[in-house]
Amino acid sequence: MLFLALLLDSVFGEPRWLWSRMPHPAVIMGRAVSVLDRHWNKGSHKEIKGSVAVAALVIGAGLIGWGLSQFGILVSILCAAILLAQKSLVAHVRAVANGLRQSKDSGRAAVAMIVSRDTSDMTPSDTSRAAIESLSENFSDGVIAPAFWFLIAGLPGIAIYKVVNTADSMIGYRTPRHEAFGWAAARLDDLMNWVPARLTAGLIAVVGGTLNAARDITNDAALHRSPNAGWPEAAMARSLAIALAGPRSYHGSTRDLAWVNKGGQRSLTPSNIDAAVAITWKAWWLTLAVLFLIEVIL
Numbered sequence: 001m002l003f004l005a006l007l008l009d010s011v012f013g014e015p016r017w018l019w020s021r022m023p024h025p026a027v028i029m030g031r032a033v034s035v036l037d038r039h040w041n042k043g044s045h046k047e048i049k050g051s052v053a054v055a056a057l058v059i060g061a062g063l064i065g066w067g068l069s070q071f072g073i074l075v076s077i078l079c080a081a082i083l084l085a086q087k088s089l090v091a092h093v094r095a096v097a098n099g100l101r102q103s104k105d106s107g108r109a110a111v112a113m114i115v116s117r118d119t120s121d122m123t124p125s126d127t128s129r130a131a132i133e134s135l136s137e138n139f140s141d142g143v144i145a146p147a148f149w150f151l152i153a154g155l156p157g158i159a160i161y162k163v164v165n166t167a168d169s170m171i172g173y174r175t176p177r178h179e180a181f182g183w184a185a186a187r188l189d190d191l192m193n194w195v196p197a198r199l200t201a202g203l204i205a206v207v208g209g210t211l212n213a214a215r216d217i218t219n220d221a222a223l224h225r226s227p228n229a230g231w232p233e234a235a236m237a238r239s240l241a242i243a244l245a246g247p248r249s250y251h252g253s254t255r256d257l258a259w260v261n262k263g264g265q266r267s268l269t270p271s272n273i274d275a276a277v278a279i280t281w282k283a284w285w286l287t288l289a290v291l292f293l294i295e296v297i298l
Contacts, residue, residue, distance in 0.1 A: 001073060002150050003291045005080035010284070013087030025082060029166040032057060037171055037181065046180035050171070054184040057163045065159030080150050083158050085142035086284055089135065090277055096131040097270035097277075100124050107270075114138075118249040126248070128268035132276045133244050136204070136232040139280050141165055144203070144287065145196035164188050190227055197228035200283070201235035207282035208239025216261075223258040230260065237261035240275055242268060 014024065023031075036053040043049075069076050092114050100107030107127045112119040114134045122130065145165070149157035164185065171178045172186030201221070205211045217234045224230025224245060237244045243264040247256050265272075 001077050002080060002147055003288060003295065004077050005084060005150070006086070006147065006284070006288055006291075008077065008081035009084040010086050012081070013091065014082075014085075026162065026166060029057075029061070029163045030170060032060070032163070033167045033170045037178075041171075041177065041181040047183050050181035051184040053181075054164070054167060054188060057167055058160050058188075061159040061163040062156040065154070065156035069155040076155050079155055080146075080158055083146050083150075083162050085138070085146075086280075089138050089142050090280065093131050093135045093273060093277060096127060097273040100127060100270045100273075116250070121249070125266070125268045128270060128273050129242075129244060129246075130248075131273050132236060132240075132242070132268070133233055135273075135276050135280060136200075136236040136244075137229045139204075139283065140197050140200035140228070140232045141193065143284065144200045145193055147287065148196045148199065149192065161192055164192055193228040197231040201231035203283040203286055204232060204235035204239055204279060207286055208235065208279055210235065210238040213238045220260045223260060225257060234260050236276060236279060237264055239279055240272060241265060242272060 033053075036056070040049045040053055065079075068079050092110075096107055096110040096114070099110035104124055104127075107124060108119045108122050111122070111127045111130050111134075115130050117130065119127070119130070146158045146161055149161040151157075153160070167185035168182070168189035171182035172189060173179070173182060201217060205214065205217060210217070217231070217238055220234035220237065221230035224233065230245075233244050237260045241261075241264050243259050243261050243266045245257050245260040246266075247254060249255070
């Protein structure tokens with residue numbers, strides 16, 4: 001089922017004709033998170049309230065996933081394909097490269113659609129780096145992790161993962177409003193991404209020919225502010241011989257973050273984005289091949 005779901009997603013992605021007429025499941029999940037945030041993120045005991053909110057989201061997503069799975073294999077394949085994001089991820093990242101080839105401002109506008117950092121003062125190199133980092137991290141979050149949880153627990157597993165990941169992206173920040181209420185979402189997302197992030201790094205390292213740099217990738221991943229995002233980024237950085245992460249601005253404040261593969265090339269171009277996209281597709285094909293072999297062997 002996962003093999004076919006991955007193929008369907010790679011061909012059809014997120015067709016605009018469909019999702020312009022009805023809300024995407026991720027949008028519905030986001031609305032649920034917003035409602036809980038608006039009504040429960042107030043007063044005292046915010047950590048407890050946030051934990052209960054995440055539990056409610058998990059139970060709701062799990063039950064819906066289980067209910068849909070009762071309609072048979074075809075429905076499970078279609079639902080899983082909808083919750084995977086390879087084609088749409090690549091499309092958004094390629095838009096950054098194409099935008100940069102037109103103008104600096106076009107590239108900034110495109111990358112602003114996929115990153116949360118400040119983009120107004122980005123150089124073309126900064127824009128390229130941000131796109132590659134987003135591609136690396138979201139290949140894990142949007143493809144490998146949901147695929148992993150579908151293998152582990154079917155539709156309930158992938159639905160739970162997606163709602164937790166959505167909650168983390170909305171309330172899992174260390175801000176005055178969300179540090180307490182979003183704590184449970186952030187920690188559960190870290191836990192659910194622990195294995196997939198490392199699997200993603202392994203896939204990228206294999207297709208990028210950098211398995212011999214496993215120790216360096218591990219060391220670089222430890223420098224990242226996230227316990228998981230650093231793994232695919234470190235593997236991508238080594239595979240392309242470029243430096244990722246480093247200083248950037250959030251909400252007008254510059255953060256002096258460590259470089260990942262600091263000795264790599266720092267001046268990046270749209271060609272580096274193209275190379276990263278190619279690596280991602282190779283890792284996707286390797287994932288498909290592994291699934292095929294597992295099916296044949298078992």
